[in-house]
Amino acid sequence: SQWGEENLQALSIQEGEDVTMNCSYKTYTTVVHWYRQDSGRGPALIILIRSNEREKRSGRLRATLDTSSQSSSLSITAAQCEDTAVYFCATDTGYQNFYFGKGTSLTVIP
Amino acid sequence: EAAVTQSPRNKVAVTGGKVTLSCNQTNNHNNMYWYRQDTGHGLRLIHYSYGAGSTEKGDIPDGYKASRPSQENFSLILELATPSQTSVYFCASGGQGAPTEVFFGKGTRLTVV
Numbered sequence: 667s668q669w670g671e672e673n674l675q676a677l678s679i680q681e682g683e684d685v686t687m688n689c690s691y692k693t694y695t696t697v698v699h700w701y702r703q704d705s706g707r708g709p710a711l712i713i714l715i716r717s718n719e720r721e722k723r724s725g726r727l728r729a730t731l732d733t734s735s736q737s738s739s740l741s742i743t744a745a746q747c748e749d750t751a752v753y754f755c756a757t758d759t760g761y762q763n764f765y766f767g768k769g770t771s772l773t774v775i776p
Numbered sequence: 777e778a779a780v781t782q783s784p785r786n787k788v789a790v791t792g793g794k795v796t797l798s799c800n801q802t803n804n805h806n807n808m809y810w811y812r813q814d815t816g817h818g819l820r821l822i823h824y825s826y827g828a829g830s831t832e833k834g835d836i837p838d839g840y841k842a843s844r845p846s847q848e849n850f851s852l853i854l855e856l857a858t859p860s861q862t863s864v865y866f867c868a869s870g871g872q873g874a875p876t877e878v879f880f881g882k883g884t885r886l887t888v889v
Contacts, residue, residue, distance in 0.1 A: 699878070708780075708866050708880030709819070754818060756878075764809065764870070764878055765835070768818035 676771040679745055686741045687753055687770040695757035698731055698738040699764070702751040709754055709766075713740070745774045779803065782867050782881035789888050795854040797884050799867030807870045808850040809878065810834075810842060812863040819866065825850055857888045 679685050691698070697716045701709035715722040715729045715738065722729045728741040738755055754769045779802045789795045801808065806827045811819040811834075821834030823842035831842040839861060841853040850869075854861055864885050870878040 706882075708868070708882055710880065711877045714877075758876070763821070763824065763834075764868075765821065766811070766819035768816065 675769075676773070678773045678775060681747055681774055681776050682744055684741065684743050685745055685772065686739050687772070688737060688739045689755035689767045689770075690735070690737045691755075691757050691765075691767075692736065693757075697758045698729070699756040699758065700727075700729055700738075700740045701754045701756060701766075703754065703769070704751050712753075742772075745772075747774050747776050750774045780867055780869050780879050780881035782865075782884050784884060785882065786885045787887070789854075789857045789886065791858060791888055793857050795857050795861075795886065795888075797852040797854075797865055797867075797886070799850045799852075799881060800848050801850075801867075801869040801879075802848065803869050803871070803879060804847065805869035805871050805879075806847070807872065807876075808844065809868040809870070810840075810850070810852045811866045811868065812836070813866060813883070814863050822852065822865075859888045862886060862888045 699714045702712050703709040713724045713727050713729045715731045726743045730739045750773050752769045752771045754766045756764045756766045781800045783798045809824045810822045813819050820836050822840050825831050825844040828847050843851045864883045866880050866883050868878045868880045870876045
């Protein structure tokens with residue numbers, strides 16, 4: 667597996683708070699993708715960060731990548747109820763084989 | 777918009793029976809994937825394909841076969857279904873070149889009794 671052995675994490679925060687989710691990977695990757703999955707649906711890409719980038723922003727989302735520690739993070743600023751979902755990171759080794767982490771279940775409470 | 781369609785959306789199968797899950801994409805993507813999702817395990821790659829006629833093993837291929845008869849279609853086959861294969865299965869497609877976005881279908885919930 668590309669990933670560490672952490673179990674699915676669950677976070678619960680109040681609306682308006684900031685939140686950061688982390689993941690680590692074991693092997694070389696050219697890019698880290700972050701997906702969100704809403705209940706009953708397939709995952710959908712929300713942001714990706716290349717191996718030559720340390721930070722990437724998109725709206726209230728901020729992704730970071732540290733290739734030396736093989737870790738990535740996704741931050742959401744001023745979380746809203748509609749941010750409630752499961753968030754996955756995924757690596758792409760360059761051969762279009764996508765390996766997903768176990769995910770973080772985020773609940774934003776109004 | 778990129779479209780990946782899975783059928784059936786729900787399936788109940790008997791142990792030892794044959795199950796075929798179908799996936800169709802209209803994105804003209806070369807790459808297609810089958811994942812299963814279980815609580816506590818996230819998404820795990822079963823099989824993938826780089827184009828018509830090709831299939832490759834992912835992380836957990838045992839008990840599964842795949843078939844890619846055309847660019848648009850990718851099937852996952854359980855020849856002898858077992859209760860341990862009860863799960864939600866997702867098909868996805870992605871283009872070539874890095875980075876590339878992967879588009880998922882809505883999933884198939886399979887229950888093997």
